[in-house]
Amino acid sequence: MNIPRLSCPRIVIIGGGFAGVSLAKQLSKQEAQVVLLDKHNYHTFQPLLYQVSTGGLEPDSIAYPLRKILKNFPNILFRLANVEAVNTDANTIVTNIGDIKYDYLVVATGSKTNFFGNTEIKQNAMAMKTIPQSLNLRSLILENFEDALLTSDLKERDKLMNFVIVGAGPTGVELAGALAEIKKGILPKDYPDLDTRRVQINLVQSGDRVLKQMSEKASKKAEAFLEELGVNIWKNLRVNTYNGNVVTTNTDVVFETATMIWAAGVKGANIKGLDAEKFTTRGNRVVVDEFNKVNGLDNIFAVGDIASMETKNYPNGFPMMAQPAIQQGEQLGKNLVRLLEGKTMVPFKYKDKGAMATVGRNKAVVDLERWKFQGSFAWFVWMFVHLYFLIGFRNRAVVFINWVYNYIRFDREARLIIRPFKYKNRTR
Amino acid sequence: MNIPRLSCPRIVIIGGGFAGVSLAKQLSKQEAQVVLLDKHNYHTFQPLLYQVSTGGLEPDSIAYPLRKILKNFPNILFRLANVEAVNTDANTIVTNIGDIKYDYLVVATGSKTNFFGNTEIKQNAMAMKTIPQSLNLRSLILENFEDALLTSDLKERDKLMNFVIVGAGPTGVELAGALAEIKKGILPKDYPDLDTRRVQINLVQSGDRVLKQMSEKASKKAEAFLEELGVNIWKNLRVNTYNGNVVTTNTDVVFETATMIWAAGVKGANIKGLDAEKFTTRGNRVVVDEFNKVNGLDNIFAVGDIASMETKNYPNGFPMMAQPAIQQGEQLGKNLVRLLEGKTMVPFKYKDKGAMATVGRNKAVVDLERWKFQGSFAWFVWMFVHLYFLIGFRNRAVVFINWVYNYIRFDREARLIIRPFKYKNRTR
Numbered sequence: 104m105n106i107p108r109l110s111c112p113r114i115v116i117i118g119g120g121f122a123g124v125s126l127a128k129q130l131s132k133q134e135a136q137v138v139l140l141d142k143h144n145y146h147t148f149q150p151l152l153y154q155v156s157t158g159g160l161e162p163d164s165i166a167y168p169l170r171k172i173l174k175n176f177p178n179i180l181f182r183l184a185n186v187e188a189v190n191t192d193a194n195t196i197v198t199n200i201g202d203i204k205y206d207y208l209v210v211a212t213g214s215k216t217n218f219f220g221n222t223e224i225k226q227n228a229m230a231m232k233t234i235p236q237s238l239n240l241r242s243l244i245l246e247n248f249e250d251a252l253l254t255s256d257l258k259e260r261d262k263l264m265n266f267v268i269v270g271a272g273p274t275g276v277e278l279a280g281a282l283a284e285i286k287k288g289i290l291p292k293d294y295p296d297l298d299t300r301r302v303q304i305n306l307v308q309s310g311d312r313v314l315k316q317m318s319e320k321a322s323k324k325a326e327a328f329l330e331e332l333g334v335n336i337w338k339n340l341r342v343n344t345y346n347g348n349v350v351t352t353n354t355d356v357v358f359e360t361a362t363m364i365w366a367a368g369v370k371g372a373n374i375k376g377l378d379a380e381k382f383t384t385r386g387n388r389v390v391v392d393e394f395n396k397v398n399g400l401d402n403i404f405a406v407g408d409i410a411s412m413e414t415k416n417y418p419n420g421f422p423m424m425a426q427p428a429i430q431q432g433e434q435l436g437k438n439l440v441r442l443l444e445g446k447t448m449v450p451f452k453y454k455d456k457g458a459m460a461t462v463g464r465n466k467a468v469v470d471l472e473r474w475k476f477q478g479s480f481a482w483f484v485w486m487f488v489h490l491y492f493l494i495g496f497r498n499r500a501v502v503f504i505n506w507v508y509n510y511i512r513f514d515r516e517a518r519l520i521i522r523p524f525k526y527k528n529r530t531r
Numbered sequence: 532m533n534i535p536r537l538s539c540p541r542i543v544i545i546g547g548g549f550a551g552v553s554l555a556k557q558l559s560k561q562e563a564q565v566v567l568l569d570k571h572n573y574h575t576f577q578p579l580l581y582q583v584s585t586g587g588l589e590p591d592s593i594a595y596p597l598r599k600i601l602k603n604f605p606n607i608l609f610r611l612a613n614v615e616a617v618n619t620d621a622n623t624i625v626t627n628i629g630d631i632k633y634d635y636l637v638v639a640t641g642s643k644t645n646f647f648g649n650t651e652i653k654q655n656a657m658a659m660k661t662i663p664q665s666l667n668l669r670s671l672i673l674e675n676f677e678d679a680l681l682t683s684d685l686k687e688r689d690k691l692m693n694f695v696i697v698g699a700g701p702t703g704v705e706l707a708g709a710l711a712e713i714k715k716g717i718l719p720k721d722y723p724d725l726d727t728r729r730v731q732i733n734l735v736q737s738g739d740r741v742l743k744q745m746s747e748k749a750s751k752k753a754e755a756f757l758e759e760l761g762v763n764i765w766k767n768l769r770v771n772t773y774n775g776n777v778v779t780t781n782t783d784v785v786f787e788t789a790t791m792i793w794a795a796g797v798k799g800a801n802i803k804g805l806d807a808e809k810f811t812t813r814g815n816r817v818v819v820d821e822f823n824k825v826n827g828l829d830n831i832f833a834v835g836d837i838a839s840m841e842t843k844n845y846p847n848g849f850p851m852m853a854q855p856a857i858q859q860g861e862q863l864g865k866n867l868v869r870l871l872e873g874k875t876m877v878p879f880k881y882k883d884k885g886a887m888a889t890v891g892r893n894k895a896v897v898d899l900e901r902w903k904f905q906g907s908f909a910w911f912v913w914m915f916v917h918l919y920f921l922i923g924f925r926n927r928a929v930v931f932i933n934w935v936y937n938y939i940r941f942d943r944e945a946r947l948i949i950r951p952f953k954y955k956n957r958t959r
Binding site for chain 2: 107143144145161162163164166167168170171174177180182183200201234235238245246249252253292293294295296495496497498500501504505508514516517518519520521522
């Protein structure tokens with residue numbers, strides 16, 4: 104690998120998500136060579152992916168060039184690479200661009216969609232964890248309506264206009280709400296020659312409430328919002344199979360649909376060499392101690408979704424979302440500085456800043472530690488927080504303009520089929 | 532085909548570009564069923580494609596949903612379709628979604644890249660006539676720099692950092708200027724570990740000046756601007772072959788490059804049934820009379836790039852650009868209304884509104900009938916005109932913000948490899 108070896112230690116970070124980026128920033132002025140690897144050349148702001156899928160935002164507004172984030176940090180190098188394995192004995196990682204030596208390794212690979220071993224669902228369902236996946240979903244949704252116009256077979260048409268979203272976490276809820284708003288505000292105008300009242304949005308949930316990570320109050324209100332928008336909520340229903348046409352469940356309920364979106368779970372995006380039983384836990388996450396150090400290894404750390412730090416309040420590790428990733432990245436960055444300076448590391452303490460989800464215009468739910476609220480104000484808070492955490496002035500400005508425009512005009516103009524999905528790449 | 536047949540005449544328009552859209556708008560209140568077909572569900576603002584390729588703009592900002600343009604016109608239907616042929620005897624067109632009957636047909640299929648029969652170049656060069664093509668080019672340019680970092684073979688690295696643009700019309704000139712600005716303002720920061728001074732931008736031209744469609748003064752100034760930015764201009768040089776690695780020419784000059792962009796010409800995007808010799812002219816365009824009616828056919832018209840209306844001032848038809856397309860679309864729309872009302876049609880008169888091209892910040896050339904000017908003011912005029920002709924408030928606002936931001940920060944933030952090109956789809 105064509106990376107010059109310096110006399111100072113080399114820290115390799117795998118993954119430029121929330122954890123990797125906040126970690127790298129801490130190391131920007133250190134006597135250490137930092138190498139950040141990612142399979143994309145951009146950071147993805149995952150919480151807004153559902154708006155890309157539903158035409159509310161351009162993909163480029165929620166992506167930010169990793170090289171630009173690092174441009175003022177001369178000790179940090181970026182390489183576009185797929186990491187295939189880690190060799191903990193040789194202190195190297197194996198990538199598609201060659202082997203890379205490390206002194207310290209930080210695994211910040213995040214999570215990926217968990218199909219729980221169901222290959223049929225994996226093959227036929229849509230996922231929404233990356234920008235290309237979100238764009239595929241955007242294309243498919245729009246292609247379905249174009250196709251619905253062309254058939255005079257009513258059953259086929261209903262199938263094309265039936266959307267089944269599995270999993271009622273924030274992603275599922277936000278996507279269901281956005282689709283319901285599109286049904287109401289955009290489809291009747293875009294498809295005057297189609298009876299778009301027949302569009303069905305089904306949100307399927309194996310538990311007994313939506314947003315089960317949030318308060319009961321938030322769940323209840325979110326359900327009310329969803330019902331107001333016309334989303335069919337299915338509780339205590341478990342999806343068994345999906346062959347691309349029919350969804351079967353653990354009950355008699357069956358959905359005929361051309362589009363099933365799988366948002367029912369994620370698992371750690373683990374890499375070979377750290378996937379042995381001694382390192383990993385349920386959900387494919389790597390077990391770390393209170394310093395984010397991988398159990399049993401001296402110079403390998405894990406942060407963010409991939410890391411499972413088991414604490415009293417969180418016996419299965421912290422929730423797999425942005426806040427723990429950002430906080431762990433920052434803390435580990437500081438700890439690595441301490442390590443380089445020969446000081447002892449400081450244990451990580453998670454500060455739960457609460458959770459929020461949006462269902463639609465003026466419809467959001469926010470849980471803070473001392474205050475839980477819902478409705479218009481929650482919606483403004485949701486928007487403000489998301490704008491705040493977006494990286495880059497231009498992205499913020501463009502997202503803000505889009506939101507103002509969409510709000511005033513009840514519109515989502517990025518409903519473009521730039522790369523057709525259905526007939527091009529029915530695999531992923 | 533599932534389009535209800537009404538008692539009023541049906542006008543089918545193939546193509547939602549400048550000509551097709553301006554035509555459709557004229558027919559919005561008529562006693563006629565209008566069916567607009569396009570292979571994309573959006574209108575593309577082609578003059579800004581080069582900014583998508585060079586990371587200055589998001590693709591979604593220069594695309595606009597065709598259904599949205601038509602949403603207030605209840606007599607106009609849109610269908611997403613690839614038109615394969617026209618059967619002038621049966622008055623039907625053959626498409627991938629079935630045959631469609633017409634009473635009047637308007638061909639507004641525009642133009643496509645002309646490789647002049649050179650299949651090797653067609654296979655290995657990049658074109659930039661559509662949004663997907665422009666995104667492929669964006670990915671390839673960025674991938675080249677990522678790859679250049681990985682090789683220690685200097686010759687290979689130079690090849691990856693050498694860009695050859697063939698054709699010095701507005702597209703070639705604007706692309707060359709944008710690449711030169713990226714070389715200067717972005718690459719040194721993004722790739723501190725790469726000697727980006729070695730990046731070469733070659734603009735190859737078979738004629739003896741750039742922008743030959745414009746005034747001598749504009750050509751001269753554009754050349755000065757390009758040289759100031761460090762673009763190598765090659766005149767009177769004709770490209771013969773390109774195998775993906777080496778460009779050969781009609782002289783001893785040879786370029787070793789991983790990226791050749793072909794902007795050397797366009798030809799009419801003709802369809803079977805109108806491509807017979809009696810209908811077409813040099814450059815694959817359909818010959819039309821002064822009413823845009825195809826010679827020898829009573830109910831078929833052609834407008835825009837595909838149409839060749841031979842007049843005294845333009846013996847080979849009007850230039851293949853936006854203005855003639857917009858004006859012809861509008862005029863034919865009015866003429867079709869007259870036709871439906873039993874009135875005689877009015878001959879088309881082209882009003883040359885001038886031409887302009889931009890090379891870089893504060894560097895543009897504008898030719899108006901009575902006034903030719905260059906530099907900062909020309910650049911502002913160029914931006915204003917392009918913003919004005921963009922469709923949609925949101926697109927204008929987002930493009931404006933991007934331009935202001937890029938201007939102040941010397942930046943182009945959409946440098947994202949969302950769909951890798953090099954290793955995924957080396958065919959088009």
